[in-house]
Amino acid sequence: MNISIEERLGLVSFEIDNEKHIKVDTSLCSECDEKTCLYFCPTKRFTLENGKIKHDYEGCIECGTCKFACPKGVVDFNYPRGGYGVYYKYG
Amino acid sequence: MSEKFDVIIVGAGPAGSAAAYSLAKMGFNVLIIERGKYPGAKNVMGGRMYAYALNRLIPEFWKEAPVERKVTREKLTFQGEKASFTLDFMDEELREPPNSFTVQRAKFDQWFANKAVEAGATLVPGIRVDDLIWENKKVVGIVAGTDKIEANVVIAADGAVSLIAEKAGLKKFDVKQFALGMKEIIELPEKTIEERFNLASGEGAAQLFVGQCTKEIPGGGFIYTNKSSLSVGIVIYIDRLIKKKIESHNIILEFNTNPEVARLIEGGKILEYSAHVIPETSRSGLFIDGLLVAGDAGGLVVNSGLTLRGMDMAIASGVAAAEAVKKAAEKNDFSKEILSYYEELLKRDFVLRDKETFKKAPEFLQNEKLYTLYPDFVCRLFHRLTLVNGPKKRVFDEILEESEGKRIQMFLDMLRGMRAL
Ligand SMILES: Cc1cc2nc3c(=O)[nH]c(=O)nc-3n(C[C@H](O)[C@H](O)[C@H](O)COP(=O)(O)OP(=O)(O)OC[C@H]3O[C@@H](n4cnc5c(N)ncnc54)[C@H](O)[C@@H]3O)c2cc1C
Ligand code: SF4
Ligand code: SF4
Numbered sequence: 001m002n003i004s005i006e007e008r009l010g011l012v013s014f015e016i017d018n019e020k021h022i023k024v025d026t027s028l029c030s031e032c033d034e035k036t037c038l039y040f041c042p043t044k045r046f047t048l049e050n051g052k053i054k055h056d057y058e059g060c061i062e063c064g065t066c067k068f069a070c071p072k073g074v075v076d077f078n079y080p081r082g083g084y085g086v087y088y089k090y091g
Numbered sequence: 092m093s094e095k096f097d098v099i100i101v102g103a104g105p106a107g108s109a110a111a112y113s114l115a116k117m118g119f120n121v122l123i124i125e126r127g128k129y130p131g132a133k134n135v136m137g138g139r140m141y142a143y144a145l146n147r148l149i150p151e152f153w154k155e156a157p158v159e160r161k162v163t164r165e166k167l168t169f170q171g172e173k174a175s176f177t178l179d180f181m182d183e184e185l186r187e188p189p190n191s192f193t194v195q196r197a198k199f200d201q202w203f204a205n206k207a208v209e210a211g212a213t214l215v216p217g218i219r220v221d222d223l224i225w226e227n228k229k230v231v232g233i234v235a236g237t238d239k240i241e242a243n244v245v246i247a248a249d250g251a252v253s254l255i256a257e258k259a260g261l262k263k264f265d266v267k268q269f270a271l272g273m274k275e276i277i278e279l280p281e282k283t284i285e286e287r288f289n290l291a292s293g294e295g296a297a298q299l300f301v302g303q304c305t306k307e308i309p310g311g312g313f314i315y316t317n318k319s320s321l322s323v324g325i326v327i328y329i330d331r332l333i334k335k336k337i338e339s340h341n342i343i344l345e346f347n348t349n350p351e352v353a354r355l356i357e358g359g360k361i362l363e364y365s366a367h368v369i370p371e372t373s374r375s376g377l378f379i380d381g382l383l384v385a386g387d388a389g390g391l392v393v394n395s396g397l398t399l400r401g402m403d404m405a406i407a408s409g410v411a412a413a414e415a416v417k418k419a420a421e422k423n424d425f426s427k428e429i430l431s432y433y434e435e436l437l438k439r440d441f442v443l444r445d446k447e448t449f450k451k452a453p454e455f456l457q458n459e460k461l462y463t464l465y466p467d468f469v470c471r472l473f474h475r476l477t478l479v480n481g482p483k484k485r486v487f488d489e490i491l492e493e494s495e496g497k498r499i500q501m502f503l504d505m506l507r508g509m510r511a512l
Contacts, residue, residue: 005340008364036333042366064252064368068266083217087132090276090363091196
């Protein structure tokens with residue numbers, strides 16, 4: 001019953017856009033001590049690789065948290081273009 | 092599209108569809124634009140809608156709407172470290188008239204938007220509204236990609252993040268004003284659900300969890316029974332989560348393994364995972380010249396700890412927005428002076444009144460002790476009262492002993508709770 005976040009995301013339906021809907025200016029991330037994005041994102045879209053923050057827009061379920069919770073405000077949040085992105089079958 | 096509409100509504104969630112339905116019934120030429128492939132495609136909720144607001148708009152809606160179960164059983168579980176304590180409330184009077192229903196948004200939102208279409212509104216799904224059109228500092232329409240569409244008034248019913256309210260220049264929300272909700276749908280046979288939750292056929296339960304499940308982060312867990320699935324999830328305050336440095340998705344993962352929860356979901360299959368932010372405080376302004384903000388976009392959610400109400404507030408605010416537009420149309424004046432009638436209606440009705448009544452609730456509910464000290468206290472006290480391993484003390488003495496050193500704190504929190512809730 002207890003499945004990892006990756007497996008969970010496999011259960012969600014997406015229409016992936018080739019355009020990124022969330023842009024993260026990671027150049028400012030090195031100055032960010034908290035790195036709160038590693039905790040708040042419910043789909044683990046922010047990862048730390050070789051000391052650098054990486055954001056993967058595919059698999060984002062558009063919850064809105066990163067728009068408000070990044071302390072440096074480097075997350076440029078928009079929704080995917082109409083019709084794209086997550087589509088819940090139950091919701 | 093070069094047509095002009097009387098009203099453009101951004102978002103076909105409950106707020107948008109309620110406004111569209113009301114306006115179409117009044118005879119207005121209404122356009123609703125929804126960015127999802129279909130209404131509900133993007134929308135998440137725990138699972139229970141209080142019936143009152145929609146029943147006023149569409150009497151006995153449950154006879155036709157895709158509702159899951161009528162909630163007749165309310166459970167509240169305090170989770171201590173090793174024990175849990177559940178209050179189980181069954182009320183015949185929650186049956187008729189029905190107090191609340193569990194719903195699944197993908198189905199429900201499509202039904203509701205379709206009601207607006209049947210009433211005469213035009214629905215365009217799969218389009219994202221990007222911006223507003225301005226004329227002399229008044230909103231006079233919307234921009235979607237390369238399309239520009241004009242209207243006398245725009246209703247921003249675009250949910251908690253509300254990029255449109257931001258475009259309108261209304262004050263931005265701050266992270267402290269949000270909770271994060273995560274949930275999963277777990278499939279189980281109808282009969283199993285009814286047995287596990289002790290339910291009559293077609294009836295449902297809502298179970299809230301307070302304590303260990305949120306890892307000392309203010310918030311709670313929930314299970315709502317659908318027809319043949321459970322909605323299982325967690326709501327937590329984001330700024331507190333960040334401080335604790337716990338990965339949000341692990342909290343819901345662990346919730347499933349809590350013995351009390353594990354028994355209820357045993358043998359089930361996870362069908363979907365979802366998450367969304369929930370606004371906890373309302374915006375300071377809900378209208379400007381040519382634009383009204385309804386539902387979550389205006390922060391119109393009331394969380395009293397025991398009840399989380401966003402759907403009914405969204406519906407009631409959508410209806411109030413429609414009434415305000417009607418008044419403005421009668422005067423052919425869509426300025427903020429006339430549209431302020433919206434706020435008057437929200438105060439007269441329950442939306443802003445309830446927000447006012449529970450305005451201290453978010454602050455009170457962020458008190459960490461509610462999620463650590465008290466659930467643990469209740470569980471340990473019952474442990475003392477139920478354990479037989481030698482001479483027993485009087486109940487009152489057990490209470491005094493268990494509360495030793497915490498009594499003043501508890502008394503103060505109780506006073507605060509009484510003021511806030
Ligand atoms: C986990 C969780 C549990 C909850 N539990 C409950 C509960 O048990 N009971 C309850 O009453 N409430 C609950 N809520 C709150 C409830 O979901 C909301 O209050 C309710 O959905 C608000 O309705 P709305 O119409 O204002 O916004 P939404 O339902 O968010 O609808 C907004 C719509 O606008 C669309 N949209 C957004 N931007 C654009 C754009 N630019 N262009 C076009 N379309 C756009 C969206 O796709 C969406 O369809 C819960 C919320 C969450 C996240
Ligand atoms: S929280 Fe924001 S600034 Fe900090 S590392 Fe993450 S994205 Fe960068
Ligand atoms: S919107 Fe939500 S799911 Fe998507 S990246 Fe931001 S926090 Fe993660």
